[in-house]
Amino acid sequence: MTHRLKSAAALALCLGALSTQAQTGTPAPLSYPETAKVNQVDTYHGTAVADPYRWLEDDNSAETKAWVKAQNAVTDRFLEAMPQRQPTRALYTQLYNFEKFGLPYKEGGRYFWSHNNGLQPQSVLYTARTLKDKPQVALDPNTLSKEGTVALAGTAVSRDGRLLAYGVAGAGSDWVTWRVRDLQTGQDLEDRIEWVKFSGAAWTPDGKGFFYARYDAPKAGQALTGANYFHKLYYHRLGTPQSQDLLVAENQAEKEWGFGAEVSDDGRVLLINVWKGSARKNGLMLLPLTTRGGYDAQAKPVTVTLDFDGEYSPVHIDAKRLVLKTDVGAPRGQLLYVPLNAGLKVAERSQWRTLVAEHTDTLQSASAVGGRFVLSYLADAATRVAVHDAKGQKLRDLQLPGVGSAGGFHGRWSDRETFFNYTSLVSPSSIYRLDVVSGASSLFKRPQTAFNPDEFETRREFVTSKDGTRFPIFIAHKKGLKLDGNNPALLYGYGGFNAPMTPGYGVTAATWMKMGGVYVLAAIRGGGEYGAAWHEAGTKLKKQNVFDDFISAAEWLIAKQYTQSAKLAINGGSNGGLLVGAVLNQRPELFGAAVPQVGVMDMLRFHKFTIGWAWVPDYGSSDNAEEFKALLAYSPLHTIRDGKRYPPVMVTTGDHDDRVVPAHSFKYTAALQAANTGSAPKLIRIETDAGHGAGKPTAKLIEERADMLAFFAHSFGMQVK
Structure with a gap:
């Protein structure tokens, strides 16, 4: 293949350009490594689709490794030249340096x-x-x-x-x-x-x-894929x-099929x-x-x-009954009582009955502790907790410190105590001990941080999407913010796999706010904020709803003068990386900078790598003719708009990611750099010996996330002290 020689030549060319910049101190024109193209064309249901960067799917080849080295050389020098890089990293480190408790x-x-x-x-x-x-x-x-x-x-x-x-x-x-x-x-x-x-x-x-x-x-020689x-x-x-x-x-x-197992409280049954x-x-x-x-x-x-046909999560089991959390017949969740006979024989469905009925809020989780059921709901994407007795009757609501997220409540039926954490966009996670019987809670651990929440404020607002659907966003910033459209803003989203986006403290958001930015979390369709129907409204042929929601959130922030397009950054990881890539292609003029992290960018081939086949229930598959058309219409790799001016973009991935394989980011970056999308940087930051997150040490996390914020700050001309 011709790219074998081009990869080495491109690396030498790239390093030469960087050397000139270092010697003269004058910024050299941004030059990307030349990425070879191969004559690869696939036909899907009668439609021919070119895949010229197919060779980058082999992340272990010498050619791909050379390409990675060349790309990192360009990106490293660009980031190192940014005056915002070191002060942002110092600030991020300062805010990250606090005790964290599980x-x-x-x-x-x-x-x-x-x-x-x-x-x-x-x-x-x-x-x-x-x-x-x-x-x-x-x-x-x-x-x-x-x-x-x-x-x-x-x-x-x-x-x-x-x-x-x-x-x-x-x-x-x-x-x-x-x-x-x-x-x-x-x-x-x-x-x-x-x-x-x-x-x-x-x-x-x-x-x-x-x-x-x-x-x-x-x-020997067998690849671990979903097929074998x-x-x-x-x-x-x-x-x-x-x-x-x-x-x-x-x-x-x-x-x-996959399997998970847990042993019942009484030790009698494996669920x-x-x-x-x-x-x-x-x-x-x-x-x-x-x-x-x-x-x-x-x-x-x-x-x-x-x-x-739905979710069946065991909450409690004893000799006579099995209690399940389910969305069958209740899209926002309920508790079911399933009678058990001798020998664990399960009663007919006609004998199952409701223990705790569906509520207007979404039942996110349920646990059985202290002879009670602790039910955690999402009320417009913020946590509400209710305690019910063994017969399903409500006893009380748990008072939380504010509009935020709470989780935990684990334990056994015989335990009197349980623990939970509470956090908001401006409040680091504190841990509480709850006496389930009395309902009294007491503080166990509260971290001391360099972030003073009294200097910031957060609110929940509601945005109306393109089709009239209403969804919440959470906004946090320094107190006294002037709404004049000049504030830098960072909009984060996910929108998939039934995963709710709830307000919680993160060092990335805290650092951005300390830098003077507005941080926004969008609870868009595809997630689990409003139950099964909300999730399904953002899957397969309806995936465009997710992108429409995110775009609507951006337009709302601009209309309300929180920011302007030139100062609006967008970020998301994994499925959220797909989100960023898709909306960036659809509305490049709407955003001022973008960082898609470990994104799913090739929607025609995602199911052919490692665990990608498991995502078909959310995305659909190019093997299906109708779903292929929908996937091709938004696939970030295939919808880059040549001739349109794009904002600064920095793709991030890890060369050892075996969940969302790095080929997604590699191919997308190569296509983006090859297209005519303007002079703004189109970079990729590739973490070596790293992947989707597991095992990444603190120092690497700080460097990666601080670089993202510094990239945004540099794009917007912000000063960081």
Whole structure:
């Protein structure tokens, strides 16, 4: 292929231009590496579509690595020349440097919670007998690698509190290796579990082993794609090799099936969640455990439902009933009472009844603690919490500090206490202890930060989209903001996979506000803010609604004189990166700068890489003729508008991302640089030895996010002190 020589030549050319700039001190014209094109054309349902940068899909080839090096050389020098870079990084570091606490949970008579002293690469897991005792280190992942790139991807403590199963991931990969640590000695056992993705660990009550889900190890030369590997649920008995693990559940006829498992509070039942791709619709099975809390390999799962007609999330189970959170027949969620007969036999559907009826607010989560049901609702994308008794009768609402987001409320039916956190756009996450019986809550941890929330304000407003749909946005900024259209603003969105965007504190938003900017979070369709119908209104053939909502939010901010097009930045990651790429192509004149992070940019081929096939329930597939037309109409890679002036753009990705593979960002950037879109920079920032986020150390996070804000500040001519 001709690009083999061009990649090396482009790298030399690029470095030469940068060398000239460094020697003279005069900014040289921005010159991008030449990206070779290949004669690749695919035909979809009679339509020919060129894919000239197909070779960039091989991120391990020498040519692609040379291209990455050349692109980073251009971007690094551009960013280094920005006067905003170092002061923004210093400010971001200052605001990031505060204690961060995870929610405490209790097991084996001990509390466990995570803690980061501020700038540690990874958070440390601590344990203590009481909340007042000095905590001891249970596991410090910072000791697992010199670079701090190994992160905890999950933990599970045995019921006697003696053993810790923990998953580790690194280099941005979704692949997780599970180990077991003796918490009394601090030493790891010989057990080692490989090829795990999208799975936690669930101990049997006897502490002799745990359930987990994994894929088969690939055969030599075999690529791990959705076409040739299957998720399977296993039981691992301590002290035995992984090859002897017992298969609990699989379905070779359904490659899209995945499994999750948790053990009931009373230790009698394994609840098996069966998922299909990214769809919120799932199946549910029950597996009886032995009277001594062990696993009997002869036991067979009992089906609650495998209809995949909605969500079925188990909340509580005992000898007589199973309580489910579901959106079946209730798009905004309800609790169902499912009678159980002897042998875990599930009653006919006609005998299921409503325990807590659907509300006008969206039921986001439900837990069973202290003989009560704690229900967390979204009221116009902000949290509302209600406590109900065992019969479903409402007892009280939990008073929260303001309009923000609360989460947690985990525990067992026999526990009296639970913990939750509360945060808003201007309030760092504080942790509270809740006495579920009395309803009294008390502060457990509140971080001290360099960000003073009293200097800022936040509000919720409502925007009307193109088709008349009304949705909320959350706005935060310094108090006394003058609405004259001259404020720099940053609009963030996601809009997919039933994931709600709720107001919560983040250092990126805090830094931007300290820099004098307005931060805006848009709760657009495709998310889970208003239940199943809201999510579905932003999927497949209706995906354009998501982009229309985001564009409408931008237009509203300009009309209300919060900002102007030239000072409006947009940002989103993953599905949010797709969002940014799509709206940027549709309305390039509306925005002043854009940073799509790890975006899904090639909507015709996304399902051909790693876990991409699982996103078909949200996006549709180019294999379907009607869905192909919809995908082609907004796919960021295929809709770049040659001849239109684009604002400054900086794409970000990681070269080891195995969720949204870097080829998406690589190909999109190459096409953007090749098109006639004006002189504003079109850069890509590629983090090496990193991916979608897992395992990325604090220093790398700070550098990446500070560079984004500095890029926006530079684009808008802002001064950063």
